[in-house]
Amino acid sequence: xxxxxxxxxxxxxxxxxxxxxxxxxxxxxxxxxxxxxxxxxxxxxxxxxxxxxxxxxxxxxxxxxxxxxxxxxxxxxxxxxxxxxxxxxxxxxxxxxxxxxxxxxxxxxxxxxxxxxxxxxxxxxxxxxxxxxxxxxxxxxxxxxxxxxxxxxxxxxxxxxxxxxxxxxxxxxxxxxxxxxxxxxxxxxxxxxxxxxxxxxxxxxxxxxxxxxxxxxxxxxxxxxxxxxxxxxxxxxxxxxxxxxxxxxxxxxxxxxxxxxxxxxxxxxxxxxxxxxxxxxxxxxxxxxxxxxxxxxxxxxxxxxx
Amino acid sequence: xxxxxxxxxxxxxxxxxxxxxxxxxxxxxxxxxxxxxxxxxxxxxxxxxxxxxxxxxxxxxxxxxxxxxxxxxxxxxxxxxxxxxxxxxxxxxxxxxxxxxxxxxxxxxxxxxxxxxxxxxxxxxxxxxxxxxxxxxxxxxxxxxxxxxxxxxxxxxxxxxxxxxxxxxxxxxxxxxxxxxxxxxxxxxxxxxxxxxxxxxxxxxxxxxxxxxxxxxxxxxxxxxxxxxxxxxxxxxxxxxxxxxxxxxxxxxxxxxxxxxxxxxxxxxxxxxxxxxxxxxxxxxxxxxxxxxxxxxxxxxxxxxxxxxxxxxxxxxxxxxxxxxxxxxxxxxxxxxxxxxxxxxxxxxxxxxxxxxxxxxxxxxxxxxxxxxxxxxxxxxxxxxxxxxxxxxxxxxxxx
Numbered sequence: 092x093x094x095x096x097x098x099x100x101x102x103x104x105x106x107x108x109x110x111x112x113x114x115x116x117x118x119x120x121x122x123x124x125x126x127x128x129x130x131x132x133x134x135x136x137x138x139x140x141x142x143x144x145x146x147x148x149x150x151x152x153x154x155x156x157x158x159x160x161x162x163x164x165x166x167x168x169x170x171x172x173x174x175x176x177x178x179x180x181x182x183x184x185x186x187x188x189x190x191x192x193x194x195x196x197x198x199x200x201x202x203x204x205x206x207x208x209x210x211x212x213x214x215x216x217x218x219x220x221x222x223x224x225x226x227x228x229x230x231x232x233x234x235x236x237x238x239x240x241x242x243x244x245x246x247x248x249x250x251x252x253x254x255x256x257x258x259x260x261x262x263x264x265x266x267x268x269x270x271x272x273x274x275x276x277x278x279x280x281x282x283x284x285x286x287x288x289x290x291x292x293x294x295x296x297x298x299x300x301x302x303x304x305x306x307x308x309x310x311x312x313x314x315x316x317x318x319x320x321x322x323x324x325x326x327x328x329x330x331x332x333x334x335x336x337x338x339x340x341x342x343x344x345x346x347x348x349x350x351x352x353x354x355x356x357x358x359x360x361x362x363x364x365x366x367x368x369x370x371x372x373x374x375x376x377x378x379x380x381x382x383x384x385x386x387x388x389x390x391x392x393x394x395x396x397x
Numbered sequence: 398x399x400x401x402x403x404x405x406x407x408x409x410x411x412x413x414x415x416x417x418x419x420x421x422x423x424x425x426x427x428x429x430x431x432x433x434x435x436x437x438x439x440x441x442x443x444x445x446x447x448x449x450x451x452x453x454x455x456x457x458x459x460x461x462x463x464x465x466x467x468x469x470x471x472x473x474x475x476x477x478x479x480x481x482x483x484x485x486x487x488x489x490x491x492x493x494x495x496x497x498x499x500x501x502x503x504x505x506x507x508x509x510x511x512x513x514x515x516x517x518x519x520x521x522x523x524x525x526x527x528x529x530x531x532x533x534x535x536x537x538x539x540x541x542x543x544x545x546x547x548x549x550x551x552x553x554x555x556x557x558x559x560x561x562x563x564x565x566x567x568x569x570x571x572x573x574x575x576x577x578x579x580x581x582x583x584x585x586x587x588x589x590x591x592x593x594x595x596x597x598x599x600x601x602x603x604x605x606x607x608x609x610x611x612x613x614x615x616x617x618x619x620x621x622x623x624x625x626x627x628x629x630x631x632x633x634x635x636x637x638x639x640x641x642x643x644x645x646x647x648x649x650x651x652x653x654x655x656x657x658x659x660x661x662x663x664x665x666x667x668x669x670x671x672x673x674x675x676x677x678x679x680x681x682x683x684x685x686x687x688x689x690x691x692x693x694x695x696x697x698x699x700x701x702x703x704x705x706x707x708x709x710x711x712x713x714x715x716x717x718x719x720x721x722x723x724x725x726x727x728x729x730x731x732x733x734x735x736x737x738x739x740x741x742x743x744x745x746x747x748x749x750x751x752x753x754x755x756x757x758x759x760x761x762x763x764x765x766x767x768x769x770x771x772x773x774x775x776x777x778x779x780x781x782x783x784x785x786x787x788x789x790x791x792x793x794x795x796x797x
Contacts, residue, residue, distance in 0.1 A: 101438065101445055121438070121448035128437040129430075136458060165701065166569025170583070178582045200590050237570065237607075237701075238640075275458075276700050281422065284456040291458040332692060372726075 097127050097154070111149040112306040113142070114299055122290040123150075132248050132269035134284055137292035139274055140336025147229035147270040156268065157226040161213040163236040169243070173253055175210045184208070204257035214247055215255075218263035225265040233283075234273045241283050248286050295337060297324050303337060308344040318355045319344050321389040326367065329385075331376070335367045342366050357383045406432055412471050413454070419467050421460045427453055549627070553663070555769050556630045565606040566702045566732075577603030609702040609732065610641035611779075614690065616709035617674065618648045618681035624739050624767070628708055629670060631772060633663045643698045647686035648676035653694070683713040683752065687723035695730050702732040704779070708766070710740045713752030720752065724759035734760045737775065741765030762788070 151158035584600035657669035
């Protein structure tokens with residue numbers, strides 16, 4: 092049970108994340124530790140595929156908490172995010188009351204709008220007490236929803252309470268651990284950010300990316316891992332529309348493992364480029380000759396490092 | 398202990414003030430947060446101290462560089478942080494209160510240049526901008542480039558009075574709507590409860606409509622210089638009238654001035670814009686500016702059915718495949734791309750310039766915008782469906 096409590100220092104936060112194979116850098120561990128200790132939501136921004144969502148998942152597993160995920164989308168409204176009444180059951184209850192000759196209007200209304208008929212959606216679920224401790228609430232890709240929903244979130248994130256007009260205010264006895272992620276397709280309002288601790292998740296450096304790869308895809312050899320990481324790092328220096336993220340590196344490594352590749356060669360790279368690059372323009376830019384040039388660069392770099 | 402707390406608080410306060418001056422919006426709440434964070438973090442190393450303050454003060458990725466600079470300058474004294482950490486009993490930062498650290502030149506510049514400009518403006522002689530009715534008619538048709546100072550002042554007023562576009566797109570969010578097509582069970586049930594459940598009075602929902610984001614890309618190169626100021630006034634008026642307007646200026650490089658232009662007073666907004674821009678009235682590099690826009694901004698500002706206003710004369714010196722490529726990408730990432738070209742004022746304008754020819758196939762509409770009349774027409778066009786007469790293909794056919 093000792094490992095289920097919140098970490099006591101920045102170092103133990105790093106260890107906690109590493110236990111679930113999440114290799115974080117110290118800046119992320121610092122901000123995460125502060126968020127946990129101060130009971131503040133953590134707002135993480137960054138390119139797609141750098142492990143923003145993973146932070147919440149790892150927190151939930153290592154701390155043994157429930158993970159509640161709210162995926163944002165355009166048109167997300169209260170009935171999908173907070174609560175909804177079970178109309179079918181309410182109708183039946185009204186009919187039954189009528190059949191039983193219950194004529195008291197106040198009474199029916201009170202019965203029908205009780206917790207029994209309430210369908211709880213992620214935000215309301217996150218405010219409920221849980222036996223294993225306050226849950227981890229992941230509000231994913233908040234930039235996909237609109238400003239109106241952001242404004243609604245202000246109340247939830249500041250006081251950890253939600254108002255259901257028919258029932259009253261629901262307040263969390265212990266605030267949940269909140270992680271908000273954004274891909275930055277739109278600027279999120281400052282008022283929301285002000286309530287959170289902010290962190291920008293960037294691409295990892297070669298050393299850390301290698302550690303991530305070794306931890307996540309152990310089935311490929313050390314030599315191939317080094318080549319994969321060096322190649323991806325070189326790609327990120329190219330002028331691409333979308334640079335490959337860590338998720339793409341891991342996908343690519345798994346793909347290479349499936350193909351039983353021992354070392355990178357131009358033909359394999361060209362054939363599997365679709366795993367790394369997701370835009371046609373980027374793929375055409377990296378033709379066979381370019382791949383060969385990059386690969387030679389990577390190999391001589393690795394040889395020099397030995 | 399209270400005294401040492403006070404010193405720490407004082408230092409953080411000065412640091413917050415320095416950050417604010419450097420352009421990072423830091424509220425008083427953030428100072429309290431920083432103190433709380435430092436007290437729970439048990440900071441052990443310089444890095445941890447840095448990241449703890451970073452976590453609290455920085456709320457935007459762009460501000461990281463500013464924060465980094467400010468941190469280095471502010472805590473520059475060797476061993477200062479270590480001392481602070483070791484004893485939590487620091488001296489006041491060297492001269493932080495009275496004389497700002499030398500690296501804060503940017504702060505000083507920002508503060509004093511603003512003052513100077515305001516002073517200068519006050520000393521300017523007020524121009525009598527009142528004109529008679531017939532004058533106003535002439536003004537409507539007069540080319541911006543040929544206007545006198547007084548006429549320009551009048552044109553500015555006219556721009557401020559323009560009825561601004563009200564285009565709407567349907568969003569996927571639903572709101573109560575009497576003529577909607579979906580039944581709102583929630584309101585229906587609540588309404589029927591009022592009658593004790595006997596009457597079921599159906600309530601409806603319909604999609605909510607909303608103005609789409611507007612993105613203006615304004616060419617500020619030398620060949621456009623007669624027009625840029627008035628366009629900026631126009632954009633200022635639009636920015637203040639509706640939400641989600643992004644303005645980017647480009648000459649040889651791209652500058653986002655959306656925040657600067659949002660100020661209420663048009664003159665202050667324009668002054669703030671020019672303070673941000675380094676390449677005023679220089680050359681144009683449309684292709685490379687569009688490339689930067691496509692790469693850094695398009696994915697952030699062109700969401701939810703954005704309309705793009707590209708304001709340029711299209712006189713690109715090196716028009717090649719990259720220009721076509723970037724135009725194509727821009728066209729594909731927005732809902733409607735409108736090219737506003739002041740050169741269209743000449744009735745004999747033909748798409749002969751190479752840049753114009755390259756760009757034309759990729760725009761949805763090509764419109765003139767050189768006088769108040771055409772500006773008002775643009776506003777009408779933005780409110781409604783694309784007009785037929787401005788189809789860019791007509792222009793290409795005319796050349797062929």
